[in-house]
Amino acid sequence: MIRLTWLQFRVQALIAVVAMAITALVLAVTGARLAHLYSTSVATCTVQGDCDTATNAFRLHDQFLQNMLGPLLLVVPGLIGIFWGAPLIAREVQAGTFRLAWTQSVSRRRWLAVKLGSLGLASAIVAGLLSLIVTWWFSPLDRVNANRFSPGVFDERGIVIIGYAVFAFVLGVTAGVLLRRTLPAMAMSLALFVGVRLAVTYLIRPHLVSPAHTSVPVTSATGLGFGSSGSSGVVTFIAKTPRIPNAWVISSQIVEKSGHLASTAVLHQFLMTACPDIANQQAGANQGTFGACVAKVSANYHLVLAYQPANRYWTFQWYETAIFVFLAFALAGLCFWWVSNRLT
Amino acid sequence: MNAVLEANGLGKRYGRRWALSECTLAIPPGQVVGLVGPNGAGKSTLLQLAVGLLAPTAGTIRVLGDRPAASPEHLGRVGFVAQDTPVYESLSVADHLRVGAWLNPGWDRDLAQRRIDQLGLDPAQRAGKLSGGQRAQLALTLAIAKRPEFLILDEPVASLDPLARRQFLQGLMETVAEHGVSVVLSSHLVADIERVCDYLVVLVASRVQIAGPIDDLLASHFRLTGPRRDLNTLPASQEIIESSQTDRQSTLLVRTDGPIVDPAWTVEQLDLEDLVLAYMGRAAAGERARPRIVEVH
Numbered sequence: 001m002i003r004l005t006w007l008q009f010r011v012q013a014l015i016a017v018v019a020m021a022i023t024a025l026v027l028a029v030t031g032a033r034l035a036h037l038y039s040t041s042v043a044t045c046t047v048q049g050d051c052d053t054a055t056n057a058f059r060l061h062d063q064f065l066q067n068m069l070g071p072l073l074l075v076v077p078g079l080i081g082i083f084w085g086a087p088l089i090a091r092e093v094q095a096g097t098f099r100l101a102w103t104q105s106v107s108r109r110r111w112l113a114v115k116l117g118s119l120g121l122a123s124a125i126v127a128g129l130l131s132l133i134v135t136w137w138f139s140p141l142d143r144v145n146a147n148r149f150s151p152g153v154f155d156e157r158g159i160v161i162i163g164y165a166v167f168a169f170v171l172g173v174t175a176g177v178l179l180r181r182t183l184p185a186m187a188m189s190l191a192l193f194v195g196v197r198l199a200v201t202y203l204i205r206p207h208l209v210s211p212a213h214t215s216v217p218v219t220s221a222t223g224l225g226f227g228s229s230g231s232s233g234v235v236t237f238i239a240k241t242p243r244i245p246n247a248w249v250i251s252s253q254i255v256e257k258s259g260h261l262a263s264t265a266v267l268h269q270f271l272m273t274a275c276p277d278i279a280n281q282q283a284g285a286n287q288g289t290f291g292a293c294v295a296k297v298s299a300n301y302h303l304v305l306a307y308q309p310a311n312r313y314w315t316f317q318w319y320e321t322a323i324f325v326f327l328a329f330a331l332a333g334l335c336f337w338w339v340s341n342r343l344t
Numbered sequence: 345m346n347a348v349l350e351a352n353g354l355g356k357r358y359g360r361r362w363a364l365s366e367c368t369l370a371i372p373p374g375q376v377v378g379l380v381g382p383n384g385a386g387k388s389t390l391l392q393l394a395v396g397l398l399a400p401t402a403g404t405i406r407v408l409g410d411r412p413a414a415s416p417e418h419l420g421r422v423g424f425v426a427q428d429t430p431v432y433e434s435l436s437v438a439d440h441l442r443v444g445a446w447l448n449p450g451w452d453r454d455l456a457q458r459r460i461d462q463l464g465l466d467p468a469q470r471a472g473k474l475s476g477g478q479r480a481q482l483a484l485t486l487a488i489a490k491r492p493e494f495l496i497l498d499e500p501v502a503s504l505d506p507l508a509r510r511q512f513l514q515g516l517m518e519t520v521a522e523h524g525v526s527v528v529l530s531s532h533l534v535a536d537i538e539r540v541c542d543y544l545v546v547l548v549a550s551r552v553q554i555a556g557p558i559d560d561l562l563a564s565h566f567r568l569t570g571p572r573r574d575l576n577t578l579p580a581s582q583e584i585i586e587s588s589q590t591d592r593q594s595t596l597l598v599r600t601d602g603p604i605v606d607p608a609w610t611v612e613q614l615d616l617e618d619l620v621l622a623y624m625g626r627a628a629a630g631e632r633a634r635p636r637i638v639e640v641h
Contacts, residue, residue, distance in 0.1 A: 003446050007439060008432070096430035100483070103395050104447035105420030105490065108413070341399065 001106055001114040009119060012084060016126055023072075024133055030062055031137035037061060038140035055144050066141065069134050073156040076130060077164035080123045081193050085172020086185035088115060089339070093180045112339050116173060116332055120166055127165030131158060148313055149248030151201050158317045163324030168193045170328040170335070177338050200323060208319045211250050211306040216242060218254065218298045226271070226278050226293070234268040235279050237297050246310035255304045262301055270300065346409070348373045348494045348526045349394055353403035355550075356389050362550070363389040366403070369545060369552045371528060376520055378537030378558075379530040380620055381547035387530040388427055390547070391498045394528075395424045408494055420450050423492030423525075425500045429483035433472030437465050440482060441489070448490035456489035459515070477508025481515060488519050495519075497529045501536055513540045534617045546620055548627035558616060565619050568596045568609040586622040597622045 006013075038058065045054035089112075092098040102108050135157040147153055154160070171193055175185040218224070223240030241252040254262045262270075271279035275293035308316065347370040355365040364386035371377050381387050392398040393405050396413025405411075410418050431440060437460060445451040460467065463481050465474070471482060480500055487495060497516070501509040517540055520527060531537055537544065544561060546553040554561065565585070572594045575584060582604075586597040597614070598604075604611050614622075 001447065004443050007435065007443065011434075095433065096426060096428060097432055099392075099397055099424070099426035100430050100432075100486070102397060102413075103419065103422070103424040103426075103487075104444070105416045105449060106447050107416050107419070110416070 001110060002118060005115050005118050009084075009122075013122065016122075020126065020129060023130065026065075027069075027133050027137045030065055031133075034062060034137065035140055038143070042140070042144060058144055059141065065137075069137065070152055070156045073131065073134055073161055077123075077127060077161065077168040078190055078193055080126065080165050081168030081172035081189045082186045084119055084123060085169040085174075086176045086189050087182045088119065088173050088176060089335075090176030090180055090182040090185045093176075094182060108339055109336060112336060116170065116335065120169055120328070120332075123165040123169040124162045127161045128159070131161035146245035148246050148310075149308060149316070154205075154313075154316070155197075155201065155320075158314075160317055160320045160324070163321035163328075164193075164197065167196070167324040167328040167331075170331045171196075174331045174335050174338075177335050196327070200320065204323065205316065205320060206250065208316060209308065209312060212309055213304055213306055215255065215302045215304045218301055218303050219294065221252070221303065224294060226290075234264065235271060236264050236267040237271065237301070239303060242303065242305070244305070244307060244310070246313070248308040249305055250308070251306045252303050254301050257300060257302075267301075270297070274300075346373060347371055347406075349405070349407050349528065351390070351393075351403065351405045354390070354393065354400055354405050355402035356386075356393060356398055357401040362401075364393070365550045367547075367550045367552070368403075369547075369555060371526075371545070372543065373526045374524065375543040375557075376516075376527040376529065376541045377543040377545060378541030379528055379545045379547060380532065380534060380537055381530075382624060383532060385547045386550045387532075387547055388498050391424075391496050391528065391530055392426075394496055395422055397424075397426075420448055420490060421493045423487035423490055423495040425480070425483045425487045425495075425497045427498045427500075428503060429476075429480040429500055431471040431474075431479055431482055431486075433470065435471055436467065437469050437471060437474075437482060438467035440471060440486060441467075444486045444489055450491045452489045452491050455491075456485055459485045459488070463515075475508070477504050477511065480504060480508070480512050484512065484515060488523075491523070493525060495525050495527045497527065499530050499532070501531065502533075509536065510539075516540060534620050538616045544616070544620075546623045548624055551627065553623040553627050554619075561619060562614060562616065564601055565597065565599050565614050565622075566604060567612040567614055567618070568594075568598055568604065569612070570594055570606075570609040573608070585626055 041054045042051070042058050045051040048054070089098070092101060101111060138157065142148055142153065142157070145153070148157065155164075168189070172185065172189040175189040175192070176182065179185045179188060218237070218239045221239040221242040223238075225238050226235055227238055228235055237254065239252070239254060241249050243249065254267065256262050256266070268279065271293070274296045275289060277289050278293050349369075349371040351367050351369050354367040356363050357365075367386065367390060379387050379390070389398065393400055394407050394412055396411075396419075408418070408421055412422075413419050432443075435443070441453075441456050441460065444456060445453060459481075463478065463485075465478055465482065471479060474482065484497075484500065487497075495516075501512050504512060513536060516527070516529070519525065520540075529537070529541060538558075542558055543556065544558050545555040570593070572589055572592050575587060575594070575596070578584065578596075578598070579600075579602075581602050582598045582600040584596055584598055588595045597618070
C-alpha cells in the first residue's frame with residue numbers, strides 16, 4: 001500500500017523536493033550573507049556608538065526576500081491542501097479508479113490510513129523543513145525587530161507551520177471526500193483554510209493563555225500627549241501602548257495610584273487642577289508646561305499592561321500547533337467514517 | 345446448492361430514488377452467469393453491492409458465504425471489473441501489474457505477464473493512452489491475476505467495438521476454462537451473454553424475471569402458433585409469457601416442463617434474445633408475476 005501511495009504521489013513529491021531545494025539554496029546563500037552582515041554591523045554597533053543607524057540599515061537588507069518569504073510560509077500549507085489533499089480521493093472518485101482500488105485485497109480503511117498517514121507525514125516534513133530554513137534566515141532580523149508575537153511573524157516561523165500544513169492537507173482530503181470533485185474541493189479547502197487561520201489568529205490565539213500584568217510609568221510609552229479622546233470631547237492625557245521586546249502587549253490602561261482605572265472624566269478633572277493651561281487648550285502651552293504636566297501625571301498615574309511575556313512564545317507555538325493538529329485528526333476521523341460508510 | 349451470490353430483499357436508495365429494491369436472487373457456483381436487463385434495471389447497483397463498493401439500504405447480500413468486502417482476505421477472493429473498466433491513466437501497464445502484485449497476496453505474476461504478452465500490450469505504455477479494448481483487457485488482467493474464486497464484471501464490453509468485444513469475451517472464456525472461476529457478467533446485449541454464459545438472470549426493475557441455465561431455459565420455452573383459442577383452456581403446466589391474438593390466430597410464448605401434445609399448435613424453438621425480450625416485455629407491461637427460479641439440475 002505504501003508503494004502504491006508512492007507510485008501515485010511521486011510526481012507531486014518530486015515537484016516539492018525541487019521547489020524545496022531551490023528555496024533552500026537561495027536562502028542558504030542570502031541567509032549566510034545576512035548573518036555575516038548582522039555580526040559585523042548590528043552586533044558591534046555599541047562599540048561604534050550608533051545602534052539606531054546600524055539596525056535601521058540592517059532592516060532594509062534583502063527587502064525582496066523578506067517580503068516574499070512571509071507570504072511563502074502562509075501559502076505553502078494552502079498549496080499542500082490544494083494539490084496534495086483535495087485530489088487525493090476526489091481524483092479517484094472522479095476517474096472511477098476507486099472501484100479498482102477498493103476491490104483489491106486491501107481494506108478501504110487501510111487504503112485510506114496509509115494514504116492519509118504517509119502524505120500527512122510528508123506535509124509535516126515539508127512544512128517543518130521550510131519553516132526551519134526560513135526561521136534560520138530571519139533570525140538576525142527577528143533579533144533586531146524583537147516582534148516575534150506579531151501576526152505575520154508568529155505564524156511564519158517555528159512549529160505552527162507544521163500544524164497548518166497537516167491541517168490544510170487533511171482539510172483538502174476531507175473536502176475531496178465530501179464533494180467528490182477535485183476542483184470544487186480545491187476551492188473549498190482553500191477558503192476554509194484561510195477562514196480557520198484567520199479565526200484562530202484573531203479569535204482564539206489571544207485567549208490561549210490569560211495575560212500577565214505589569215505596571216510601568218506613563219512615560220515608558222513613546223507616544224505621549226494631551227488631547228480629546230473618545231466621544232466626550234474633553235481634554236485628557238493620552239499614552240500609546242508601550243513596546244516590550246518580543247512580548248505581546250494586549251492592552252495598556254492608565255491607572256490611578258489606588259489601582260483604579262482612571263476614567264476620562266477623572267483624568268480631565270486632574271488636568272483641570274494640575275495643568276489648567278493644557279486642559280483648557282490655551283495657546284500658552286509650550287514645551288515647558290508640557291513637560292511639567294507630564295511629570296505631574298506620572299507622579300499620580302501609571303500604566304497597567306496586559307501582555308504575554310516573551311518567554312511564553314513556545315507555549316503559544318505549541319498550543320496553536322496542537323489546535324491545528326487536533327483539527328486535522330478530527331477531520332481525518334470524519335474522512336474514515338465517510339469513506340467507510342457513506343462514499344459511493 | 346451453495347450460492348456464490350445470494351441477495352435477500354436487497355435494496356439501495358439514493359435520496360428518494362431506489363436504484364434497486366426488494367431484489368432476491370441466488371447465483372449458483374461454477375457457472376458463467378449472464379445478468380441481462382434494460383438500462384436502469386439495477387444491474388450495476390447489484391454488482392457494486394456484491395463487491396462492497398455500495399452498502400445496502402435494505403435487505404442482505406452474501407457473497408461466497410460472507411458479507412461483501414468483509415475482510416482483505418474476502419476481497420482477495422472476489423475479482424471485479426467495473427463499468428467503463430477504470431485504470432490509472434498516468435500509470436503504465438507494468439505499473440498496474442506491480443500494483444496488483446503489491447495489493448493482492450494471491451497475485452499470479454506469470455498469469456498476468458502471459459496475458460499482457462498475449463495481448464501485445466507494451467508494458468511501458470501509459471494506461472491513459474490505451475484503446476478502450478486494451479484498457480478493458482488490462483482491467484480484466486488485474487481482476488484475473490489476483491486469482492479470485494468469483495469474478496464479477498459490470499458491463500465490461502459495453503463501450504467496446506465488436507472486435508474488441510469478441511477478444512475480451514474470448515479472454516474471459518479462456519480464464520474460466522483454465523481456472524474454473526464462477527463469473528457474473530452483466531450486459532444489456534443478449535448476444536454477448538449468449539456467447540459466453542451458461543446461466544441467465546433477467547433483471548427488470550430490480551426484479552428477477554427469470555433465472556436458470558440457458559440450455560434449460562431454451563428447452564422449456566416455446567412459441568406456439570395456431571388457430572385462435574381461449575387462453576384459459578391451456579394446460580395448467582403451460583405458463584404464458586407473451587401472447588398476441590388476431591381474429592383467427594393465437595401466437596403464444598409459453599414456458600412448460602412437459603411436452604406439448606396439442607396437435608393444433610405449431611411449435612417453434614426460441615432463441616435467447618426472443619426469450620429475454622419476452623420477459624422484459626412482460627415486466628414492462630406491468631404484469632408482475634412472481635419471480636421464477638429454475639433450479640439447476
